[in-house]
Amino acid sequence: MKMAFILYDDLTVLDFVGFYDAVTRLKAMGFLPGLEWTVCARTPQVRDGAGLRLQADAVPSSLEGFDLIFLPGGMGSRGLRKDQDFVGWLRTARPCPLKVSVCTGSLLLGAAGFLEGKTATTHPSAYDLLAEYTPKTTRERLVDEGDVITGGGVSTSIDLGLYLCERLAGAQARDQIARQMDYPYRAKPPLRPGRAV
Amino acid sequence: MKMAFILYDDLTVLDFVGFYDAVTRLKAMGFLPGLEWTVCARTPQVRDGAGLRLQADAVPSSLEGFDLIFLPGGMGSRGLRKDQDFVGWLRTARPCPLKVSVCTGSLLLGAAGFLEGKTATTHPSAYDLLAEYTPKTTRERLVDEGDVITGGGVSTSIDLGLYLCERLAGAQARDQIARQMDYPYRAKPPLRPGRAV
Numbered sequence: 385m386k387m388a389f390i391l392y393d394d395l396t397v398l399d400f401v402g403f404y405d406a407v408t409r410l411k412a413m414g415f416l417p418g419l420e421w422t423v424c425a426r427t428p429q430v431r432d433g434a435g436l437r438l439q440a441d442a443v444p445s446s447l448e449g450f451d452l453i454f455l456p457g458g459m460g461s462r463g464l465r466k467d468q469d470f471v472g473w474l475r476t477a478r479p480c481p482l483k484v485s486v487c488t489g490s491l492l493l494g495a496a497g498f499l500e501g502k503t504a505t506t507h508p509s510a511y512d513l514l515a516e517y518t519p520k521t522t523r524e525r526l527v528d529e530g531d532v533i534t535g536g537g538v539s540t541s542i543d544l545g546l547y548l549c550e551r552l553a554g555a556q557a558r559d560q561i562a563r564q565m566d567y568p569y570r571a572k573p574p575l576r577p578g579r580a581v
Numbered sequence: 582m583k584m585a586f587i588l589y590d591d592l593t594v595l596d597f598v599g600f601y602d603a604v605t606r607l608k609a610m611g612f613l614p615g616l617e618w619t620v621c622a623r624t625p626q627v628r629d630g631a632g633l634r635l636q637a638d639a640v641p642s643s644l645e646g647f648d649l650i651f652l653p654g655g656m657g658s659r660g661l662r663k664d665q666d667f668v669g670w671l672r673t674a675r676p677c678p679l680k681v682s683v684c685t686g687s688l689l690l691g692a693a694g695f696l697e698g699k700t701a702t703t704h705p706s707a708y709d710l711l712a713e714y715t716p717k718t719t720r721e722r723l724v725d726e727g728d729v730i731t732g733g734g735v736s737t738s739i740d741l742g743l744y745l746c747e748r749l750a751g752a753q754a755r756d757q758i759a760r761q762m763d764y765p766y767r768a769k770p771p772l773r774p775g776r777a778v
Contacts, residue, residue: 401598404631405594405595405631412631436601439626537763538761538762538763539602565736566684566737567736
């Protein structure tokens with residue numbers, strides 16, 4: 385399984401790192417030995433909203449070929465959702481079977497056309513912006529639409545990462561990873577609009 | 582107030598970023614407008630335990646002059662606590678009035694001599710290693726000794742960051758920052774060994 389973590393200037397780095405920490409442990413702890421990931425951006429280096437500089441592993445012209453793309457949120461998403469070059473690049477991820485966002489990363493999924501017909505969530509301050517892309521916004525912390533998973537604001541990244549660990553490798557993997565992360569909290573299970581309640 | 586976030590190869594980046602996200606909001610949200618921080622390391626770039634590359638803002642020869650130093654944990658701490666060059670560099674932080682660690686960052690505080698006489702905590706897998714530096718280890722998630730604050734493993738970084746927000750700027754600041762981080766959880770208050778229960 386190949387994951388692309390997508391970074392951009394003025395992202396909120398915790399949106400990325402909470403997810404990254406949980407899911408990369410799937411490999412480090414032996415649950416998914418074949419897991420690979422690439423930190424992708426449009427530039428070799430990005431700067432988070434508070435100034436931290438991070439290096440991309442790759443500046444790929446296309447995101448085709450990844451099994452999962454992950455989009456963090458941050459103030460940069462507000463402008464990028466209107467940036468035709470960036471949005472066009474995101475659209476190259478259309479064939480990727482799983483698209484995941486946390487916080488205002490969902491605005492970028494929406495701008496790329498990946499939220500059509502989907503229920504989705506975002507940072508509590510951005511429900512109105514998200515409604516530009518789908519009428520089915522929700523205040524749930526986690527929403528799993530099968531091929532699209534969205535999460536709430538910033539720190540939701542850990543809950544979302546642990547949920548993905550469970551979806552990919554089972555509840556026992558999730559619990560062991562949470563223990564290694566010393567994370568005693570547990571979000572309620574995601575809304576799954578496609579399933580009967 | 583000037584903070585130094587200390588990075589090193591094979592750190593666990595969530596140990597750093599959970600704390601960084603919370604405390605840098607003290608400035609972004611107007612609670613401590615004069616807050617400054619510097620990402621410090623011994624090399625211009627470091628790599629976290631899962632491969633993410635981060636840039637330092639500075640490679641200072643001394644840590645004197647900072648009001649707070651913060652040490653994340655990670656596998657790299659196991660070797661660095663025996664590295665006389667690195668430990669000697671940490672010792673230049675002796676005059677800093679507040680020393681903070683999460684996870685196995687406390688082993689580095691210990692190696693630098695900053696835990697003498699102090700109660701301290703660490704990642705649950707490292708209590709035995711921490712006992713090399715202080716007989717007063719505890720399984721508490723947060724310990725505030727006044728001039729030294731230690732936290733438990735990895736994800737404790739968010740709880741520790743929010744606790745520091747409260748200590749520096751009050752409960753209302755803490756609550757507003759937690760809301761902006763969309764963090765619904767709350768760790769129990771830290772152990773404060775110097776105070777009567």
